Amino acid sequence: MQIYLPIAEMSVNIFLILGMGAAVGLISGMFGIGGGFLMTPFLIFTGLPPSVAVATEVNQIMATSASGAFAHWRRRSIDFKMGFVLLVGGVIGSIAGVALFSWLKSKGQVDLFISLSYVLFLGVIGSLMFAESVQTIRRTRQGLPAGRRKPGSHTWIHGLPFKMRFRRSKLYISAIPPLAIGAVVGVLAAVMGIGGGFIMVPAMIYLLRMPTNVVVGTSLFQVVFVTGLVTVLHAVNTQTVDAILALMLIVGGVVGAQFGVRVGEKMKSEHLRALLALIVLGVCFKLILGLILQPDILFSLTRGDGL
Amino acid sequence: MIRFRTLLSLTALVILPFLSAPAVSEKLSVNLTTHQVAITSNFTGATITLFGAIQQPLATSDDDTEARQDDLIVIVRGPSEDITVRRKERVAGIWVNRAAVTFTNVPGFYYVASTNKLENVISEHTLNREEIGTTRLTLSAPFIHNTSLTEEEIADFRAAIVSEKTRERLYGEAEGGVFLQDKTLFSMRINIPANVPVGDYLVRVLLVRDGVVVSSKSLRPSVNKTGIERMLYRFAHNWPLLYGLSAVFVALFAGWAASVIFRRG
Numbered sequence: 001m002q003i004y005l006p007i008a009e010m011s012v013n014i015f016l017i018l019g020m021g022a023a024v025g026l027i028s029g030m031f032g033i034g035g036g037f038l039m040t041p042f043l044i045f046t047g048l049p050p051s052v053a054v055a056t057e058v059n060q061i062m063a064t065s066a067s068g069a070f071a072h073w074r075r076r077s078i079d080f081k082m083g084f085v086l087l088v089g090g091v092i093g094s095i096a097g098v099a100l101f102s103w104l105k106s107k108g109q110v111d112l113f114i115s116l117s118y119v120l121f122l123g124v125i126g127s128l129m130f131a132e133s134v135q136t137i138r139r140t141r142q143g144l145p146a147g148r149r150k151p152g153s154h155t156w157i158h159g160l161p162f163k164m165r166f167r168r169s170k171l172y173i174s175a176i177p178p179l180a181i182g183a184v185v186g187v188l189a190a191v192m193g194i195g196g197g198f199i200m201v202p203a204m205i206y207l208l209r210m211p212t213n214v215v216v217g218t219s220l221f222q223v224v225f226v227t228g229l230v231t232v233l234h235a236v237n238t239q240t241v242d243a244i245l246a247l248m249l250i251v252g253g254v255v256g257a258q259f260g261v262r263v264g265e266k267m268k269s270e271h272l273r274a275l276l277a278l279i280v281l282g283v284c285f286k287l288i289l290g291l292i293l294q295p296d297i298l299f300s301l302t303r304g305d306g307l
Numbered sequence: 308m309i310r311f312r313t314l315l316s317l318t319a320l321v322i323l324p325f326l327s328a329p330a331v332s333e334k335l336s337v338n339l340t341t342h343q344v345a346i347t348s349n350f351t352g353a354t355i356t357l358f359g360a361i362q363q364p365l366a367t368s369d370d371d372t373e374a375r376q377d378d379l380i381v382i383v384r385g386p387s388e389d390i391t392v393r394r395k396e397r398v399a400g401i402w403v404n405r406a407a408v409t410f411t412n413v414p415g416f417y418y419v420a421s422t423n424k425l426e427n428v429i430s431e432h433t434l435n436r437e438e439i440g441t442t443r444l445t446l447s448a449p450f451i452h453n454t455s456l457t458e459e460e461i462a463d464f465r466a467a468i469v470s471e472k473t474r475e476r477l478y479g480e481a482e483g484g485v486f487l488q489d490k491t492l493f494s495m496r497i498n499i500p501a502n503v504p505v506g507d508y509l510v511r512v513l514l515v516r517d518g519v520v521v522s523s524k525s526l527r528p529s530v531n532k533t534g535i536e537r538m539l540y541r542f543a544h545n546w547p548l549l550y551g552l553s554a555v556f557v558a559l560f561a562g563w564a565a566s567v568i569f570r571r572g
Binding site: 232293301 | 346347348349350351388389390391392393394395396397400401402403404407463464467468470471472501502532535536537539540543544547548550551552553554555557558559561562563564565566567569570
Protein backbone atom coordinates (compact mmCIF):
# COMPACT_ATOMS: atom_id res chain seq x y z
CA MET A 1 0.00 0.00 0.00
CA GLN A 2 1.45 3.33 -1.08
CA ILE A 3 1.15 6.60 0.79
CA TYR A 4 1.95 10.02 -0.65
CA LEU A 5 4.37 12.17 1.33
CA PRO A 6 3.32 15.82 0.86
CA ILE A 7 6.70 17.41 1.61
CA ALA A 8 8.99 14.82 0.01
CA GLU A 9 6.52 14.86 -2.94
CA MET A 10 6.79 11.15 -3.61
CA SER A 11 4.87 8.06 -2.64
CA VAL A 12 6.37 5.33 -0.48
CA ASN A 13 5.21 1.95 0.71
CA ILE A 14 3.53 2.46 4.08
CA PHE A 15 4.56 -0.99 5.36
CA LEU A 16 8.19 -0.44 4.38
CA ILE A 17 8.33 2.78 6.42
CA LEU A 18 6.44 1.31 9.39
CA GLY A 19 8.66 -1.77 9.21
CA MET A 20 11.86 0.27 9.14
CA GLY A 21 10.55 2.34 12.05
CA ALA A 22 9.83 -0.84 13.98
CA ALA A 23 13.20 -2.45 13.11
CA VAL A 24 15.19 0.60 14.14
CA GLY A 25 12.90 0.99 17.19
CA LEU A 26 13.70 -2.61 18.11
CA ILE A 27 17.43 -1.91 17.86
CA SER A 28 17.06 1.33 19.81
CA GLY A 29 15.09 -0.46 22.54
CA MET A 30 17.65 -3.28 22.68
CA PHE A 31 20.66 -1.01 22.95
CA GLY A 32 19.13 2.02 24.63
CA ILE A 33 20.05 4.36 21.77
CA GLY A 34 18.04 6.77 19.65
CA GLY A 35 18.68 4.97 16.39
CA GLY A 36 18.85 8.08 14.21
CA PHE A 37 22.28 7.08 12.94
CA LEU A 38 20.67 3.98 11.38
CA MET A 39 17.30 5.45 10.38
CA THR A 40 18.67 8.40 8.38
CA PRO A 41 20.84 6.19 6.11
CA PHE A 42 17.94 3.70 5.76
CA LEU A 43 15.61 6.50 4.64
CA ILE A 44 18.22 7.70 2.14
CA PHE A 45 18.63 4.12 0.84
CA THR A 46 14.87 4.03 0.09
CA GLY A 47 15.24 7.02 -2.23
CA LEU A 48 14.11 9.91 -0.04
CA PRO A 49 15.96 13.18 -0.54
CA PRO A 50 18.71 13.24 2.16
CA SER A 51 17.60 16.66 3.38
CA VAL A 52 14.05 15.38 4.03
CA ALA A 53 15.47 12.24 5.68
CA VAL A 54 17.61 14.28 8.09
CA ALA A 55 14.99 16.87 9.04
CA THR A 56 12.18 14.33 9.47
CA GLU A 57 14.32 11.88 11.41
CA VAL A 58 15.22 14.64 13.87
CA ASN A 59 11.50 15.09 14.49
CA GLN A 60 11.11 11.37 15.20
CA ILE A 61 14.08 11.32 17.58
CA MET A 62 12.42 14.10 19.50
CA ALA A 63 9.39 11.86 20.14
CA THR A 64 11.56 8.88 21.13
CA SER A 65 13.74 10.97 23.44
CA ALA A 66 10.71 12.69 24.95
CA SER A 67 9.20 9.36 25.98
CA GLY A 68 12.48 8.45 27.67
CA ALA A 69 12.93 11.89 29.22
CA PHE A 70 9.41 11.82 30.75
CA ALA A 71 10.18 8.44 32.31
CA HIS A 72 13.48 9.75 33.76
CA TRP A 73 11.75 12.89 35.00
CA ARG A 74 9.36 10.77 37.04
CA ARG A 75 12.34 8.87 38.47
CA ARG A 76 14.09 12.21 39.18
CA SER A 77 17.19 11.04 37.34
CA ILE A 78 17.84 14.25 35.40
CA ASP A 79 20.48 16.81 36.36
CA PHE A 80 18.61 19.88 35.10
CA LYS A 81 21.50 22.28 35.69
CA MET A 82 23.91 20.11 33.68
CA GLY A 83 21.17 19.53 31.09
CA PHE A 84 20.73 23.28 30.76
CA VAL A 85 24.46 23.91 30.20
CA LEU A 86 24.55 21.10 27.59
CA LEU A 87 21.46 22.65 26.02
CA VAL A 88 23.06 26.11 25.70
CA GLY A 89 25.90 24.43 23.80
CA GLY A 90 23.33 22.46 21.81
CA VAL A 91 21.46 25.61 20.75
CA ILE A 92 24.68 27.23 19.48
CA GLY A 93 25.71 24.01 17.72
CA SER A 94 22.36 23.39 16.06
CA ILE A 95 22.02 26.96 14.76
CA ALA A 96 25.52 26.66 13.26
CA GLY A 97 24.69 23.17 11.95
CA VAL A 98 21.46 24.26 10.21
CA ALA A 99 23.31 27.23 8.65
CA LEU A 100 26.01 24.84 7.40
CA PHE A 101 23.32 22.47 6.11
CA SER A 102 21.51 25.23 4.16
CA TRP A 103 24.80 26.46 2.69
CA LEU A 104 25.86 22.95 1.62
CA LYS A 105 22.40 22.36 0.16
CA SER A 106 22.72 25.46 -2.01
CA LYS A 107 26.14 24.26 -3.20
CA GLY A 108 24.76 20.80 -4.09
CA GLN A 109 27.15 19.17 -1.63
CA VAL A 110 24.76 18.28 1.20
CA ASP A 111 24.30 14.65 0.11
CA LEU A 112 28.04 14.11 -0.11
CA PHE A 113 28.58 15.80 3.25
CA ILE A 114 25.92 13.65 4.94
CA SER A 115 27.44 10.47 3.47
CA LEU A 116 31.00 11.43 4.43
CA SER A 117 29.96 12.38 7.98
CA TYR A 118 28.21 9.05 8.35
CA VAL A 119 31.15 7.06 6.97
CA LEU A 120 33.51 8.77 9.38
CA PHE A 121 31.17 8.61 12.36
CA LEU A 122 29.92 5.04 11.87
CA GLY A 123 33.35 3.77 10.90
CA VAL A 124 35.05 5.11 14.03
CA ILE A 125 32.25 4.24 16.48
CA GLY A 126 31.64 0.81 14.92
CA SER A 127 35.32 -0.17 15.01
CA LEU A 128 35.82 1.03 18.59
CA MET A 129 32.68 -0.74 19.80
CA PHE A 130 33.54 -3.94 17.98
CA ALA A 131 37.10 -4.03 19.36
CA GLU A 132 35.90 -3.24 22.88
CA SER A 133 33.12 -5.86 22.91
CA VAL A 134 35.33 -8.61 21.44
CA GLN A 135 37.89 -7.85 24.13
CA THR A 136 35.21 -8.09 26.84
CA ILE A 137 33.87 -11.36 25.43
CA ARG A 138 37.44 -12.81 25.48
CA ARG A 139 38.04 -11.63 29.03
CA THR A 140 34.80 -13.15 30.36
CA ARG A 141 35.61 -16.45 28.59
CA GLN A 142 38.98 -16.51 30.32
CA GLY A 143 37.24 -15.91 33.63
CA LEU A 144 38.71 -12.45 34.09
CA PRO A 145 36.52 -9.62 35.38
CA ALA A 146 35.21 -7.40 32.58
CA GLY A 147 37.70 -4.57 33.05
CA ARG A 148 36.05 -1.45 34.41
CA ARG A 149 37.71 1.89 34.04
CA LYS A 150 38.68 3.27 37.41
CA PRO A 151 37.50 6.79 38.15
CA GLY A 152 40.67 8.68 37.29
CA SER A 153 42.34 11.46 39.18
CA HIS A 154 42.35 15.04 37.95
CA THR A 155 42.71 15.58 34.19
CA TRP A 156 43.25 18.67 32.05
CA ILE A 157 39.49 19.24 32.19
CA HIS A 158 39.71 20.19 35.83
CA GLY A 159 42.12 22.99 35.05
CA LEU A 160 39.65 24.94 32.88
CA PRO A 161 38.07 28.20 34.10
CA PHE A 162 34.34 29.12 34.63
CA LYS A 163 33.74 26.41 37.21
CA MET A 164 30.18 25.56 38.16
CA ARG A 165 28.71 23.38 40.83
CA PHE A 166 26.36 20.61 39.67
CA ARG A 167 24.73 19.30 42.85
CA ARG A 168 22.73 16.49 41.28
CA SER A 169 25.88 15.10 39.60
CA LYS A 170 28.08 15.91 42.62
CA LEU A 171 30.52 17.72 40.34
CA TYR A 172 32.42 21.00 40.49
CA ILE A 173 33.78 21.48 36.99
CA SER A 174 34.26 24.11 34.30
CA ALA A 175 31.20 24.90 32.13
CA ILE A 176 33.36 24.74 28.97
CA PRO A 177 33.44 20.92 28.44
CA PRO A 178 29.63 20.45 28.76
CA LEU A 179 29.09 23.48 26.50
CA ALA A 180 31.48 22.01 23.92
CA ILE A 181 29.90 18.53 24.11
CA GLY A 182 26.43 20.09 23.74
CA ALA A 183 27.59 22.12 20.73
CA VAL A 184 29.08 19.09 18.95
CA VAL A 185 25.85 17.17 19.51
CA GLY A 186 23.83 20.14 18.20
CA VAL A 187 25.84 20.25 14.96
CA LEU A 188 25.49 16.47 14.51
CA ALA A 189 21.71 16.67 15.06
CA ALA A 190 21.37 19.38 12.42
CA VAL A 191 23.54 17.87 9.68
CA MET A 192 23.17 14.14 10.30
CA GLY A 193 19.66 13.76 11.74
CA ILE A 194 20.77 12.02 14.89
CA GLY A 195 20.09 12.70 18.56
CA GLY A 196 23.72 12.32 19.49
CA GLY A 197 23.12 10.40 22.73
CA PHE A 198 25.44 7.87 21.16
CA ILE A 199 28.46 10.11 21.73
CA MET A 200 27.08 12.35 24.47
CA VAL A 201 26.58 9.50 26.98
CA PRO A 202 30.20 8.20 26.76
CA ALA A 203 31.48 11.80 26.84
CA MET A 204 29.48 12.54 30.00
CA ILE A 205 30.74 9.37 31.69
CA TYR A 206 34.38 9.45 30.66
CA LEU A 207 35.10 13.18 30.20
CA LEU A 208 32.80 14.81 32.73
CA ARG A 209 32.76 11.79 35.09
CA MET A 210 29.07 12.17 35.81
CA PRO A 211 27.39 9.47 37.90
CA THR A 212 25.81 6.94 35.52
CA ASN A 213 22.35 7.13 37.13
CA VAL A 214 21.80 10.69 35.87
CA VAL A 215 23.68 10.42 32.56
CA VAL A 216 20.94 8.93 30.38
CA GLY A 217 18.12 11.13 31.73
CA THR A 218 20.21 14.31 31.40
CA SER A 219 21.31 13.38 27.88
CA LEU A 220 17.68 12.70 26.84
CA PHE A 221 16.61 16.04 28.35
CA GLN A 222 19.16 17.85 26.18
CA VAL A 223 18.29 15.80 23.07
CA VAL A 224 14.56 16.62 23.36
CA PHE A 225 15.23 20.36 23.24
CA VAL A 226 17.99 20.25 20.63
CA THR A 227 15.98 18.05 18.24
CA GLY A 228 12.95 20.28 18.85
CA LEU A 229 14.97 23.35 17.88
CA VAL A 230 16.52 21.60 14.86
CA THR A 231 13.04 20.52 13.70
CA VAL A 232 11.82 24.13 13.81
CA LEU A 233 14.99 25.47 12.13
CA HIS A 234 14.79 22.94 9.28
CA ALA A 235 11.06 23.62 8.88
CA VAL A 236 11.75 27.36 8.57
CA ASN A 237 14.96 27.22 6.49
CA THR A 238 14.45 24.36 4.08
CA GLN A 239 10.81 23.13 4.53
CA THR A 240 12.03 19.57 4.67
CA VAL A 241 10.13 18.19 7.69
CA ASP A 242 7.56 15.71 6.34
CA ALA A 243 4.79 15.38 8.93
CA ILE A 244 3.26 12.22 7.44
CA LEU A 245 6.64 10.45 7.26
CA ALA A 246 7.48 11.55 10.82
CA LEU A 247 4.18 10.22 12.13
CA MET A 248 4.74 6.79 10.53
CA LEU A 249 8.29 6.63 11.89
CA ILE A 250 7.11 7.61 15.38
CA VAL A 251 4.40 4.93 15.45
CA GLY A 252 6.72 2.22 14.09
CA GLY A 253 9.56 3.28 16.37
CA VAL A 254 7.53 3.37 19.59
CA VAL A 255 6.12 -0.13 19.04
CA GLY A 256 9.51 -1.55 17.97
CA ALA A 257 11.29 -0.01 20.96
CA GLN A 258 8.98 -1.74 23.46
CA PHE A 259 9.79 -5.15 22.00
CA GLY A 260 13.44 -4.19 21.77
CA VAL A 261 13.66 -3.47 25.50
CA ARG A 262 12.38 -6.98 26.24
CA VAL A 263 14.74 -8.66 23.74
CA GLY A 264 17.65 -6.59 25.06
CA GLU A 265 17.06 -7.71 28.65
CA LYS A 266 17.59 -11.34 27.62
CA MET A 267 20.95 -10.79 25.88
CA LYS A 268 24.42 -10.25 27.32
CA SER A 269 25.50 -6.66 26.96
CA GLU A 270 28.86 -7.42 25.29
CA HIS A 271 27.10 -9.63 22.72
CA LEU A 272 24.61 -6.83 22.13
CA ARG A 273 27.42 -4.36 21.59
CA ALA A 274 29.25 -6.67 19.18
CA LEU A 275 26.03 -7.10 17.21
CA LEU A 276 25.36 -3.37 17.13
CA ALA A 277 28.97 -2.76 16.04
CA LEU A 278 28.46 -5.13 13.09
CA ILE A 279 25.22 -3.36 12.07
CA VAL A 280 26.99 0.00 12.28
CA LEU A 281 29.94 -1.24 10.19
CA GLY A 282 27.56 -2.77 7.63
CA VAL A 283 25.76 0.55 7.09
CA CYS A 284 29.14 2.31 6.92
CA PHE A 285 30.35 -0.13 4.24
CA LYS A 286 27.21 0.39 2.15
CA LEU A 287 27.74 4.17 2.30
CA ILE A 288 31.41 3.80 1.29
CA LEU A 289 30.38 1.74 -1.76
CA GLY A 290 27.95 4.51 -2.73
CA LEU A 291 30.79 7.02 -2.63
CA ILE A 292 33.49 5.11 -4.48
CA LEU A 293 31.58 3.10 -7.10
CA GLN A 294 30.91 4.93 -10.33
CA PRO A 295 27.24 5.96 -10.30
CA ASP A 296 25.04 4.80 -13.20
CA ILE A 297 24.04 8.37 -13.88
CA LEU A 298 26.66 11.06 -13.40
CA PHE A 299 24.17 13.89 -13.62
CA SER A 300 21.76 14.85 -10.87
CA LEU A 301 18.85 17.27 -11.02
CA THR A 302 17.59 19.63 -8.35
CA ARG A 303 14.84 22.19 -8.48
CA GLY A 304 15.76 25.82 -8.17
CA ASP A 305 18.63 27.97 -9.33
CA GLY A 306 21.18 26.32 -7.06
CA LEU A 307 22.58 29.65 -5.90
CA MET B 308 1.68 30.43 -26.44
CA ILE B 309 1.24 34.01 -27.60
CA ARG B 310 4.00 33.43 -30.12
CA PHE B 311 2.23 30.32 -31.30
CA ARG B 312 -1.12 32.11 -31.72
CA THR B 313 0.53 34.88 -33.71
CA LEU B 314 2.18 32.28 -35.84
CA LEU B 315 -1.10 30.50 -36.46
CA SER B 316 -2.82 33.65 -37.54
CA LEU B 317 0.13 34.63 -39.71
CA THR B 318 0.16 31.23 -41.33
CA ALA B 319 -3.55 31.51 -41.84
CA LEU B 320 -3.19 34.92 -43.45
CA VAL B 321 -0.55 33.69 -45.85
CA ILE B 322 -2.06 30.33 -46.65
CA LEU B 323 -5.79 30.92 -46.49
CA PRO B 324 -6.20 32.42 -49.95
CA PHE B 325 -4.54 29.38 -51.51
CA LEU B 326 -6.42 26.71 -49.65
CA SER B 327 -9.69 25.16 -50.60
CA ALA B 328 -12.68 26.08 -48.50
CA PRO B 329 -13.03 22.92 -46.28
CA ALA B 330 -9.61 23.40 -44.74
CA VAL B 331 -10.60 26.77 -43.37
CA SER B 332 -13.66 25.55 -41.56
CA GLU B 333 -11.90 22.40 -40.30
CA LYS B 334 -13.60 21.77 -37.00
CA LEU B 335 -11.81 20.15 -34.09
CA SER B 336 -13.48 19.36 -30.80
CA VAL B 337 -11.51 17.91 -27.90
CA ASN B 338 -12.02 17.27 -24.23
CA LEU B 339 -10.44 15.41 -21.32
CA THR B 340 -11.96 12.82 -19.01
CA THR B 341 -10.88 15.05 -16.14
CA HIS B 342 -9.65 18.62 -15.85
CA GLN B 343 -8.55 18.29 -12.24
CA VAL B 344 -6.09 15.64 -11.13
CA ALA B 345 -6.24 15.40 -7.34
CA ILE B 346 -3.21 14.19 -5.40
CA THR B 347 -4.56 12.37 -2.38
CA SER B 348 -2.82 10.30 0.29
CA ASN B 349 -2.99 7.11 -1.78
CA PHE B 350 -2.00 8.82 -5.05
CA THR B 351 0.15 6.54 -7.18
CA GLY B 352 -0.36 8.30 -10.47
CA ALA B 353 -3.33 8.83 -12.78
CA THR B 354 -4.39 8.43 -16.37
CA ILE B 355 -6.29 11.11 -18.22
CA THR B 356 -7.87 10.30 -21.54
CA LEU B 357 -8.06 12.95 -24.19
CA PHE B 358 -10.80 12.42 -26.76
CA GLY B 359 -12.08 14.37 -29.68
CA ALA B 360 -13.71 14.49 -33.08
CA ILE B 361 -13.00 16.06 -36.44
CA GLN B 362 -15.75 17.13 -38.77
CA GLN B 363 -14.12 15.96 -41.96
CA PRO B 364 -12.67 12.43 -42.08
CA LEU B 365 -8.88 12.40 -41.75
CA ALA B 366 -6.78 11.25 -44.65
CA THR B 367 -3.94 9.43 -42.94
CA SER B 368 -0.74 8.21 -44.54
CA ASP B 369 -1.91 4.59 -44.81
CA ASP B 370 -4.83 5.78 -46.91
CA ASP B 371 -3.47 5.93 -50.46
CA THR B 372 -6.75 6.99 -52.03
CA GLU B 373 -6.50 10.51 -50.66
CA ALA B 374 -4.21 13.07 -52.18
CA ARG B 375 -3.72 15.00 -48.96
CA GLN B 376 -2.18 13.85 -45.68
CA ASP B 377 -3.73 14.65 -42.29
CA ASP B 378 -2.20 14.08 -38.87
CA LEU B 379 -2.84 14.96 -35.26
CA ILE B 380 -0.25 16.03 -32.71
CA VAL B 381 -1.02 16.40 -29.01
CA ILE B 382 1.45 18.23 -26.75
CA VAL B 383 1.04 18.15 -22.97
CA ARG B 384 3.19 20.55 -21.01
CA GLY B 385 3.37 20.89 -17.23
CA PRO B 386 4.31 23.92 -15.14
CA SER B 387 7.82 25.28 -15.75
CA GLU B 388 10.54 25.22 -13.17
CA ASP B 389 14.23 26.04 -12.85
CA ILE B 390 16.45 22.98 -12.74
CA THR B 391 20.07 22.82 -11.66
CA VAL B 392 22.00 19.93 -13.19
CA ARG B 393 25.19 18.81 -11.49
CA ARG B 394 27.81 16.48 -12.89
CA LYS B 395 29.73 14.13 -10.65
CA GLU B 396 33.47 13.80 -11.06
CA ARG B 397 35.92 11.56 -9.30
CA VAL B 398 37.92 13.49 -6.72
CA ALA B 399 40.39 11.58 -4.52
CA GLY B 400 38.57 8.31 -5.16
CA ILE B 401 35.05 9.48 -4.40
CA TRP B 402 32.33 10.81 -6.68
CA VAL B 403 31.62 14.48 -6.02
CA ASN B 404 29.23 17.00 -7.63
CA ARG B 405 31.41 19.47 -9.52
CA ALA B 406 30.17 21.41 -12.53
CA ALA B 407 26.63 22.78 -12.29
CA VAL B 408 24.34 24.41 -14.85
CA THR B 409 20.95 25.96 -14.13
CA PHE B 410 18.31 25.74 -16.83
CA THR B 411 15.24 27.97 -16.80
CA ASN B 412 11.75 27.32 -18.09
CA VAL B 413 12.09 23.54 -17.91
CA PRO B 414 8.67 21.88 -18.20
CA GLY B 415 7.99 19.72 -15.15
CA PHE B 416 5.99 17.41 -17.36
CA TYR B 417 6.14 16.98 -21.12
CA TYR B 418 4.44 14.47 -23.37
CA VAL B 419 3.94 14.39 -27.13
CA ALA B 420 1.74 11.95 -28.99
CA SER B 421 0.89 11.87 -32.66
CA THR B 422 -0.73 9.75 -35.33
CA ASN B 423 2.53 9.46 -37.23
CA LYS B 424 6.27 9.98 -36.99
CA LEU B 425 6.70 13.67 -36.10
CA GLU B 426 9.29 14.21 -38.87
CA ASN B 427 6.77 12.97 -41.43
CA VAL B 428 4.03 15.27 -40.18
CA ILE B 429 5.57 18.68 -40.08
CA SER B 430 8.87 20.31 -41.01
CA GLU B 431 11.85 20.11 -38.67
CA HIS B 432 11.89 23.90 -38.62
CA THR B 433 8.34 24.05 -37.25
CA LEU B 434 9.00 21.24 -34.77
CA ASN B 435 11.95 23.17 -33.36
CA ARG B 436 10.12 26.47 -33.25
CA GLU B 437 7.08 24.98 -31.53
CA GLU B 438 9.21 22.79 -29.22
CA ILE B 439 7.51 19.59 -30.34
CA GLY B 440 9.46 16.55 -29.12
CA THR B 441 11.58 16.11 -26.00
CA THR B 442 14.85 16.72 -27.86
CA ARG B 443 13.56 20.01 -29.26
CA LEU B 444 12.71 21.68 -25.96
CA THR B 445 14.34 25.08 -25.63
CA LEU B 446 16.20 24.71 -22.36
CA SER B 447 18.24 27.85 -21.95
CA ALA B 448 21.14 27.85 -19.54
CA PRO B 449 21.82 31.32 -18.20
CA PHE B 450 23.74 30.24 -15.09
CA ILE B 451 26.89 28.16 -15.25
CA HIS B 452 28.44 27.72 -11.84
CA ASN B 453 32.07 27.45 -10.71
CA THR B 454 33.55 26.25 -13.95
CA SER B 455 33.84 26.95 -17.65
CA LEU B 456 32.04 24.50 -19.89
CA THR B 457 32.04 24.15 -23.65
CA GLU B 458 28.82 24.26 -25.67
CA GLU B 459 29.03 20.48 -26.20
CA GLU B 460 29.32 19.89 -22.47
CA ILE B 461 26.30 22.10 -21.79
CA ALA B 462 24.44 20.04 -24.39
CA ASP B 463 25.24 16.95 -22.27
CA PHE B 464 23.75 18.67 -19.24
CA ARG B 465 20.67 19.52 -21.27
CA ALA B 466 20.36 15.94 -22.48
CA ALA B 467 20.67 14.78 -18.86
CA ILE B 468 17.47 16.66 -17.98
CA VAL B 469 15.56 14.91 -20.75
CA SER B 470 16.92 11.45 -19.96
CA GLU B 471 16.38 11.79 -16.21
CA LYS B 472 12.83 13.13 -16.65
CA THR B 473 12.15 10.38 -19.18
CA ARG B 474 13.40 7.80 -16.67
CA GLU B 475 11.04 9.27 -14.06
CA ARG B 476 8.25 9.00 -16.67
CA LEU B 477 7.74 12.77 -16.55
CA TYR B 478 8.78 13.16 -20.20
CA GLY B 479 7.65 10.99 -23.03
CA GLU B 480 6.94 10.74 -26.73
CA ALA B 481 4.56 8.35 -28.44
CA GLU B 482 4.49 8.16 -32.22
CA GLY B 483 1.15 6.59 -32.93
CA GLY B 484 -0.05 7.38 -29.41
CA VAL B 485 -3.11 9.13 -30.81
CA PHE B 486 -5.66 6.50 -31.83
CA LEU B 487 -8.07 7.13 -34.66
CA GLN B 488 -11.46 5.56 -35.05
CA ASP B 489 -13.50 5.82 -38.24
CA LYS B 490 -11.18 8.66 -39.29
CA THR B 491 -13.25 11.14 -37.31
CA LEU B 492 -12.88 10.15 -33.65
CA PHE B 493 -9.59 10.10 -31.79
CA SER B 494 -8.30 9.46 -28.31
CA MET B 495 -5.07 9.25 -26.37
CA ARG B 496 -4.01 8.41 -22.86
CA ILE B 497 -1.87 10.71 -20.74
CA ASN B 498 -0.14 8.77 -17.97
CA ILE B 499 0.69 10.88 -14.96
CA PRO B 500 3.22 9.38 -12.52
CA ALA B 501 3.08 9.85 -8.73
CA ASN B 502 5.95 12.36 -8.69
CA VAL B 503 4.14 14.73 -11.07
CA PRO B 504 4.60 18.46 -10.36
CA VAL B 505 1.51 20.34 -9.24
CA GLY B 506 0.20 23.32 -11.15
CA ASP B 507 -1.46 24.30 -14.40
CA TYR B 508 -0.97 22.18 -17.49
CA LEU B 509 -1.42 23.01 -21.14
CA VAL B 510 -2.68 20.46 -23.65
CA ARG B 511 -2.46 21.52 -27.31
CA VAL B 512 -4.08 19.52 -30.08
CA LEU B 513 -2.87 20.31 -33.59
CA LEU B 514 -4.49 19.15 -36.79
CA VAL B 515 -1.83 19.15 -39.48
CA ARG B 516 -2.68 18.92 -43.16
CA ASP B 517 0.17 18.46 -45.63
CA GLY B 518 2.63 19.91 -43.16
CA VAL B 519 0.53 22.91 -42.19
CA VAL B 520 -1.38 23.38 -38.95
CA VAL B 521 -4.96 23.92 -40.07
CA SER B 522 -6.67 23.79 -36.73
CA SER B 523 -5.72 23.72 -33.06
CA LYS B 524 -7.34 23.51 -29.67
CA SER B 525 -5.96 24.12 -26.19
CA LEU B 526 -7.08 22.71 -22.89
CA ARG B 527 -5.84 23.68 -19.44
CA PRO B 528 -6.16 20.90 -16.90
CA SER B 529 -4.47 21.20 -13.51
CA VAL B 530 -2.83 18.91 -10.98
CA ASN B 531 -3.39 19.79 -7.34
CA LYS B 532 -2.81 18.34 -3.94
CA THR B 533 -6.07 17.93 -2.09
CA GLY B 534 -7.25 17.17 1.39
CA ILE B 535 -4.68 16.76 4.12
CA GLU B 536 -1.77 16.67 1.62
CA ARG B 537 -2.64 20.12 0.30
CA MET B 538 -3.21 21.41 3.81
CA LEU B 539 0.15 20.15 5.08
CA TYR B 540 2.08 21.35 2.05
CA ARG B 541 0.57 24.84 2.27
CA PHE B 542 1.05 24.91 6.02
CA ALA B 543 4.72 23.95 5.66
CA HIS B 544 5.44 26.56 2.98
CA ASN B 545 3.24 29.46 4.11
CA TRP B 546 3.67 29.24 7.89
CA PRO B 547 6.96 27.35 8.31
CA LEU B 548 7.51 28.48 11.91
CA LEU B 549 4.06 27.39 13.02
CA TYR B 550 4.49 24.14 11.08
CA GLY B 551 7.80 23.43 12.81
CA LEU B 552 6.32 24.18 16.22
CA SER B 553 3.35 21.89 15.50
CA ALA B 554 5.72 19.07 14.49
CA VAL B 555 7.52 19.63 17.80
CA PHE B 556 4.29 19.46 19.82
CA VAL B 557 3.10 16.33 18.00
CA ALA B 558 6.46 14.67 18.77
CA LEU B 559 6.33 15.78 22.43
CA PHE B 560 2.78 14.52 22.79
CA ALA B 561 3.62 11.18 21.11
CA GLY B 562 6.62 10.80 23.42
CA TRP B 563 4.57 11.61 26.49
CA ALA B 564 1.78 9.23 25.41
CA ALA B 565 4.31 6.42 24.82
CA SER B 566 5.89 6.99 28.24
CA VAL B 567 2.45 6.74 29.90
CA ILE B 568 1.20 3.74 27.91
CA PHE B 569 4.37 1.72 28.34
CA ARG B 570 5.04 2.79 31.91
CA ARG B 571 6.59 -0.07 33.80
CA GLY B 572 4.64 -1.60 36.65
